Amino acid sequence: MANYLLTKSSFVRGVQCQKSLYLYKNFYKERDTVSYQQQAVFNRGTTVGILARQLFPGGIDVTPESIFKYEESAKRTQELIAEGKEIIYEAAFIFEETLVAIDILVKENGSWKALEVKSSLSISETYLLDAALQYYVIKGSGLPLEDFQMVYVNRDYIRHGAIDLRQLFIRESVKKFAEKKSNFIKEQIQISKATLAQDHIPEIKIGEQCFHPYSCDFMGTCWKGIPDNSVFEIGGMTKRKMFELYHQGLVRMTDIPDTLEISPSFRIQIDAVKKNEVIIDRKGISDFLKTLHYPLYFLDFESFMPAVPVYEGSYPYEHIPFQYSLHYKDTKGGQLSHKEFLAETGIDPRKVFAERLLNDTKEKGDILVYNKDFEKKIMKDLARQFPEYRDALRERISRIKDLAIPFAKKYYYSKIMQGSHSLKAILPALAPDLKYEELKIKDGNTASITFESLQTETDLFKIMEALDNLAAYCKVDTLAMVKIMEVLEQL
Numbered sequence: 001m002a003n004y005l006l007t008k009s010s011f012v013r014g015v016q017c018q019k020s021l022y023l024y025k026n027f028y029k030e031r032d033t034v035s036y037q038q039q040a041v042f043n044r045g046t047t048v049g050i051l052a053r054q055l056f057p058g059g060i061d062v063t064p065e066s067i068f069k070y071e072e073s074a075k076r077t078q079e080l081i082a083e084g085k086e087i088i089y090e091a092a093f094i095f096e097e098t099l100v101a102i103d104i105l106v107k108e109n110g111s112w113k114a115l116e117v118k119s120s121l122s123i124s125e126t127y128l129l130d131a132a133l134q135y136y137v138i139k140g141s142g143l144p145l146e147d148f149q150m151v152y153v154n155r156d157y158i159r160h161g162a163i164d165l166r167q168l169f170i171r172e173s174v175k176k177f178a179e180k181k182s183n184f185i186k187e188q189i190q191i192s193k194a195t196l197a198q199d200h201i202p203e204i205k206i207g208e209q210c211f212h213p214y215s216c217d218f219m220g221t222c223w224k225g226i227p228d229n230s231v232f233e234i235g236g237m238t239k240r241k242m243f244e245l246y247h248q249g250l251v252r253m254t255d256i257p258d259t260l261e262i263s264p265s266f267r268i269q270i271d272a273v274k275k276n277e278v279i280i281d282r283k284g285i286s287d288f289l290k291t292l293h294y295p296l297y298f299l300d301f302e303s304f305m306p307a308v309p310v311y312e313g314s315y316p317y318e319h320i321p322f323q324y325s326l327h328y329k330d331t332k333g334g335q336l337s338h339k340e341f342l343a344e345t346g347i348d349p350r351k352v353f354a355e356r357l358l359n360d361t362k363e364k365g366d367i368l369v370y371n372k373d374f375e376k377k378i379m380k381d382l383a384r385q386f387p388e389y390r391d392a393l394r395e396r397i398s399r400i401k402d403l404a405i406p407f408a409k410k411y412y413y414s415k416i417m418q419g420s421h422s423l424k425a426i427l428p429a430l431a432p433d434l435k436y437e438e439l440k441i442k443d444g445n446t447a448s449i450t451f452e453s454l455q456t457e458t459d460l461f462k463i464m465e466a467l468d469n470l471a472a473y474c475k476v477d478t479l480a481m482v483k484i485m486e487v488l489e490q491l
């Protein structure tokens with residue numbers, strides 16, 4: 001039996017919702033599954049944490065073999081401190097039945113400092129709360145801390161040559177904040193321990209806390225009773241407004257009276273559900289189509305975003321493009337052709353990506369993308385990195401048009417879209433025959449994580465399979481745009 005009840009993550013969970021804490025401890029298996037994307041975020045945090053250790057090299061790592069052995073880590077930490085060791089990684093402490101581990105514990109000029117590493121570009125409210133808890137527990141367990149610092153990624157760092165860790169990471173003291181929060185932490189620990197001592201699930205109703213600061217992983221349990229087409233599916237509405245309606249008893253969109261003053265975008269979504277019909281603004285669609293000129297390119301990029309810049313001249317979390325799919329149609333109803341690019345793994349893909357893209361789009365014609373900010377940002381970064389292509393890339397940017405506009409503006413809305421105008425959401429409404437389900441890779445995030453993971457993969461078969469899956473996925477995205485365009489033209 002462990003001699004602690006709470007950990008940093010369960011404490012933060014309790015601050016978000018005591019029911020979530022109780023369910024986590026007593027009904028762990030009921031949790032919603034952790035997505036591939038969430039797992040990738042966790043892994044990234046671990047990798048960045050290990051890299052940051054090199055700010056203080058030569059330390060002793062007390063990471064336990066399994067999460068069930070943190071008590072041993074805490075014991076070992078105390079032994080190492082007593083032995084006079086001055087750098088400890090993943091040092092663990094227990095106080096008031098609460099366990100915390102700190103990424104780096106270091107003694108400088110005779111004083112102890114704790115450093116918590118985050119792979120993010122800024123310090124969030126939750127990170128501050130993490131830090132306040134860690135500070136409280138470490139101090140409470142008897143170690144005098146001269147400082148508590150957050151270490152996070154410097155968004156302004158640009159890689160030149162080998163990674164410069166002192167430039168890549170920002171160190172910022174949060175000790176004052178942690179000290180101020182100590183009463184709150186003490187109270188919250190007591191509240192959480194009282195909750196865990198209960199023999200029943202706390203009666204807490206769903207609310208904004210289900211989404212803040214994290215999407216709760218017990219939504220599958222607590223939100224079971226919320227019907228389809230509820231007010232929670234109204235795209236663009238704040239959670240506050242959704243709950244305001246919900247607490248007035250307006251749970252389904254059909255419960256919302258026509259007299260209720262509400263924005264036109266919300267009204268369209270509600271009408272689509274109430275009337276069970278597709279809402280179409282033909283004039284809006286027609287005006288949009290008049291802005292497009294054949295020949296048309298249908299273009300989609302895929303990118304990955306390494307937290308630590310991998311390539312010369314790149315910055316943290318820069319979108320590194322590695323793939324595009326390009327359909328081309330010279331006239332309305334004309335022949336469709338396709339070109340694509342998929343980078344080799346293990347090399348900097350940016351230059352060859354830019355060259356191939358410029359070559360494949362050199363003929364005149366509007367370039368249709370879906371949500372233009374992403375493609376434009378990538379082209380601008382390429383123009384910055386490769387001045388020799390700057391003018392040509394700017395010329396391509398000037399030809400970009402956004403196919404998302406008619407859907408963002410609700411010129412076409414079906415309840416199937418469930419309040420979203422993403423490509424994946426509108427496709428089942430406009431071109432139901434074209435499906436992502438049969439693909440191994442079904443979304444951009446998975447494509448990104450897959451390609452990033454290939455950078456260190458050595459198994460050739462795995463690489464080949466992943467590249468095939470990536471190629472199949474990206475092609476469907478631009479084919480979807482072609483089909484959507486055809487539907488708009490018919491309308």
Ligand code: SF4
Nearest residue numbers: 017020210216218222
């Ligand atoms: S889904 Fe909401 S109410 Fe349920 S445990 Fe999570 S935060 Fe609490």
